[in-house]
Structures are given as C-alpha cells and as structure tokens.
Amino acid sequence: MNHQNLYRTDPEIAGVLRGELTRQRGCIELIASENHTSLSVMEAMGSTLTNKYAEGYPGKRYYGGCQKVDMAEELARTRACKLFGAAAANVQPHSGCQANQAVYQALLNPGDKIMGMSLADGGHLSHGAAFNASGKFYDSVFYGVDAKTERIDMDAVRDRALAEKPALIIAGASAYPRIIDFAAFADIAHEVGAYLMVDMAHIAGLVAGGAHPSPVPYADIVTSTSHKTLRGPRGGLMVTKDPEIAAKYDKAIFPGTQGGPLMHVIAAKAVALREAMQPEFKEYAHQIVKNCAAMAQALAEGGLRLVSGGTDNHLCLVDLSPAGVTGIEVEQLLEGIGITANKNAIPNDPLPTNVTSGIRLGTAAMTTRGFDEAEARRLGQIIVEAIDKREDGSVLRDLTTEIDEMLVKHPLYPELGTHPYS
Numbered sequence: 001m002n003h004q005n006l007y008r009t010d011p012e013i014a015g016v017l018r019g020e021l022t023r024q025r026g027c028i029e030l031i032a033s034e035n036h037t038s039l040s041v042m043e044a045m046g047s048t049l050t051n052k053y054a055e056g057y058p059g060k061r062y063y064g065g066c067q068k069v070d071m072a073e074e075l076a077r078t079r080a081c082k083l084f085g086a087a088a089a090n091v092q093p094h095s096g097c098q099a100n101q102a103v104y105q106a107l108l109n110p111g112d113k114i115m116g117m118s119l120a121d122g123g124h125l126s127h128g129a130a131f132n133a134s135g136k137f138y139d140s141v142f143y144g145v146d147a148k149t150e151r152i153d154m155d156a157v158r159d160r161a162l163a164e165k166p167a168l169i170i171a172g173a174s175a176y177p178r179i180i181d182f183a184a185f186a187d188i189a190h191e192v193g194a195y196l197m198v199d200m201a202h203i204a205g206l207v208a209g210g211a212h213p214s215p216v217p218y219a220d221i222v223t224s225t226s227h228k229t230l231r232g233p234r235g236g237l238m239v240t241k242d243p244e245i246a247a248k249y250d251k252a253i254f255p256g257t258q259g260g261p262l263m264h265v266i267a268a269k270a271v272a273l274r275e276a277m278q279p280e281f282k283e284y285a286h287q288i289v290k291n292c293a294a295m296a297q298a299l300a301e302g303g304l305r306l307v308s309g310g311t312d313n314h315l316c317l318v319d320l321s322p323a324g325v326t327g328i329e330v331e332q333l334l335e336g337i338g339i340t341a342n343k344n345a346i347p348n349d350p351l352p353t354n355v356t357s358g359i360r361l362g363t364a365a366m367t368t369r370g371f372d373e374a375e376a377r378r379l380g381q382i383i384v385e386a387i388d389k390r391e392d393g394s395v396l397r398d399l400t401t402e403i404d405e406m407l408v409k410h411p412l413y414p415e416l417g418t419h420p421y422s
C-alpha cells in the first residue's frame, strides 16, 4: 500500500490517491452510503486478481487458469450464505444497480409491471425510475410514505398492489430511516402473486450484525451493495433461500448482463464478509444504530425536524425548512467545518433535487472510526450550532477546531502513517 511504483510511473494519479487519503482523514464522513473499509479489503482489491478473466462460475469457466480465483469466489459465496442465512449467493454484480438489473432480467419479461418505493419518498433510482433502465424496460408503479407519519403504510402498499397486480414488488430504500416490515411485504407479494425482491444495500451491515431484521427468510431474492454499512469494496451481491431463483439469477448476471467478473473485487468481498462474521462487527452494527439515535436526538432538541420523527437505523433525514436553509447550503456549510454529508429530498419536497429541503446523515463511517454515542450527540449539536450561527465566522472556526480535535482522537488508517508514498 505504499504506492511507490505509482509515484514513479504516474505521479499525478499517485497525488490524487494521497490527496484523497488526506481528505478522508480530515473530515467526519456522514454520507449514509459511505464507509471506510479495512486495509485488508483494500489489499485484496489492489492485487494480481485484477489481471484475471473468469467468465462463468467456479468450476465452470470459459477461461483457463482459474483455480485460484475459483477459490476466492467460492469463499465469498460460502461466506455470504453463512452470514445472511441463505442457500445461494452470487457475488459477481459489479454494482448495486447491476445486482438489481439482473433480478429483473432473471424473473421478468420486458414490459412486466414492477412496484417499488418512489424515488421522491426515499426509494432508489434502480427500482423503476423513469430515466433508469428499470423504468424504461418495465412498467413501473410506486408506493411511498404516508403523508402524515412519513413511514411506509403497509395498508396503502397492499391497496396499491391489489390494484396494480405487479409481477415484482421491491422493498428497500436509500433514504428511509425506519425498519422495513419484510414479513408484511412478503404477505402482500404472496397475496397478489408477485415475487418479492428486497434491496438491502443500505442496511446490509446492520442485517449482518443483527441490528436490523433480516429480509432473507421473507424475500424471494435479496440484493445488496457491498460497500455501505457492510463495509466491503464497491460492488453488488445477491443472496436467496431459493436455489431455483439463484440458478436463474446466475444466468442473468453472466451471460445476461455482465462479462468477466471483477475477481479482485470478489476477493475483497470475501474479506469483508469474513470480517462481518466476527463478534466486533456485531458491536459495530449496534453502535451505528445507537450513534444515529444519539445524533438524531440532538438534532431534534436543536429545533430541526426529523423526517418520520426519528430513526431506527443508520441514517436520519433532516428537514431543514424550520431553520430556513436548504440542503445544498447545509451540505456546503458542513463541508466548511469538516463534515461531509449530502443534500437529500424529503417526502413532498417543494425544492428541486439539486437544492432540496433536507440533508441525509448516516453514522456507519464515523462508527468505523470509533465515535461513540456521546460524540455522536455532540456532532448533532455541532450541526445545529453551525446552522444557527452560519453567518458567524468565529463560531464556525471554533466548531472546525472541535471537529479537528475529534478527528485527531479517531485517526483514520494510522497504519499508513505519514509516509510520503502512503
């Protein structure tokens, strides 16, 4: 990991890597979909496995020389099954979107109806948004959150499913702070004769660590990213309790939607999945939820409105309109004091998506870094103070100093030291 060859051959890119390490070390990461992987995960990624073509699956490849990469993929698949209590897994999707695309290809025909959570209410663009392949090739309809509670209303989901009769129902979200009732989704899917797909991308680490109910016993098929709360390399995966669905899915990934799998990424997924089986990972997953609750409480006490009134998971969605600021303004304000976060639409947001009335805050990365509840609470207070005193340079300077002190207390990748090549 000292990048000495890169510094010699391509100092510009080496400089980018060094700059990004400095950036990550120098800010508290509150983007709910991001995390800091272990150095072991990164070592597996930056390995000779990137050189290998391995179209097909372990033992059935279209290339020679796959003995070692077969072992890596087999380990990743076995670990994914064990971790999530599944009968089969596919660890080849290059990303979460591609993991989802392959579900549609495996289980549907073009033009079939799919029903997911609307993007405006916290769903993901790959769940049927008009501008995404999922919305172009399938007939997509949506459910949302209740206007008053801002939670998914399962009676409304059932009514919509009975009226629309989709072939596939999708549960899972990108900006939903509450526990999702997978059993209720499964009942509705069975009632209307639909498949149930759960996209657990955001909560996979919580599920792995026992801090969120698992969708695996309920869903026909479960997709995920490997890089959010699960803390692996960027990529996608699929787990299911149904071997027949798994066989269809395998074909939909290769040759259906992808060519050669990224074997270095698959090895890194295996490393992350092993890490997720360790007792410390359980502690991490529960700490994420505790930290988020503590931060959210401080935000609410400071006068900000939490969408749905709170959080049960790793993220909270904050309505900034009571403070008279927009999402983009707060994103920039926080960046200025050393906190990275992202603007996010809130349900029924009157502002455009590049402005928004909300900000989404997640606690996975800061928990990886070692922050506890007291610090999470203080972070919530700091965010409120920064918003309230956004015109006051000296307050903002003091808050920046306080953030810097927190960062020093929780160094990121200390093993890399300050070596010029690291």
Ligand code: PLP
Residues within 6 Å of the ligand: 033, 094, 095, 096, 097, 098, 124, 126, 172, 173, 174, 199, 200, 201, 202, 225, 235, 236
């Ligand atoms: N599914 C959900 C619920 C997500 O939140 C995301 C990413 O934010 C994805 C899928 C897509 O993952 P990727 O960016 O790896 O395509």
